[in-house]
Amino acid sequence: MSFAAWLGATLSFFDGSPKVSPHPLPDRNPVLLVHGISDSEWSMLWLAHYLRCEGWEVYTINLTPNWAQKGIEPLAAQIDTFAQKQFGARRFDLVGFSMGGLVSRYYVQRLGGLERVDHLVTLSAPHNGTIMANLIPNRGCREMRPGSPFLCDLAQDADKLEYVKFTSLYTPFDLIILPQRSSEMPQANNIRMPVAAHPLMVFDKRCLRTVAEALRE
Structure with missing residues (x-):
């Protein structure tokens, strides 16, 4: 288990938050x-817990294989x-x-999400690639x-x-997404966050608030 996974699990364990909020606000899309x-x-x-507390119905997914050995498309x-199984005909948001x-x-872009998704929010995503992907020779990393x-x-x-409604958050201190501005997209609202490290993007309170603000638009 990575540091980010361990920290998220630990925080959620001590907080005792449920898998799905029992009282999400009815005028909001579910969030994956x-x-x-x-x-x-x-x-x-931890991000899931924060959004649930703010009134969203939140779901998480396990992508396999999680090192993207088979590429990005099979994960998408x-x-x-x-989404088809969990949401049916409902629209949803992606983070x-x-x-x-x-x-x-x-x-x-490619698998029909335009007809299903209202908000797309990404945090430190390698939209234009990262040179760190050169360290791993599998298919997904070659693609990144x-x-x-x-x-x-x-x-x-x-x-x-x-x-x-596309929002891309990134930090200038990222050592995983290099160059850091690789997360910027001309179609997105690009937001630079002064977060100390890549894994902290899903824990930093400023990022959590910004994600919630983007989903409220």
Whole structure:
């Protein structure tokens, strides 16, 4: 279990928050949280707890394999399967952290998410790649390298993202997404957050508040 997953699980354990809020506000979409590489839904539990306290119905998903050994597209297909089973015909919002942000974007652009998703919020996502992906030779990491054929192809129809409320948060102190401005997209409301490290993007109170504000738009 990664540090982010351990911290999220520990905070949620001591807080005692339920899996799904018993009293979400009826005028809001349910929210699906998508974790990053090498992680699980446990790393998103603190963000989930915060949003539930703010009145959202929140769900988390476990992407497998979580090192993206088979690529980004099969992971995005898991969002599609989860949404069809859990939400039926309901619209929903997506919040993705790190690799999960890119996976969420792929679902919106290529797998029908435009017809289902109102808000797309990403935190420190490698939308334009990260040089750290050169350290891992599997398919998903090759796809997340700057200038990869996968990212170049995905950029061809990125203007589709203008049909959703797209917000991209990132920190200038990120040592995982390099360069840090790789998270910026011309179709997004790009917000720079002074967060000390990549994993803290899903725990920092300023980020949590900003995610909630983006979902309220």
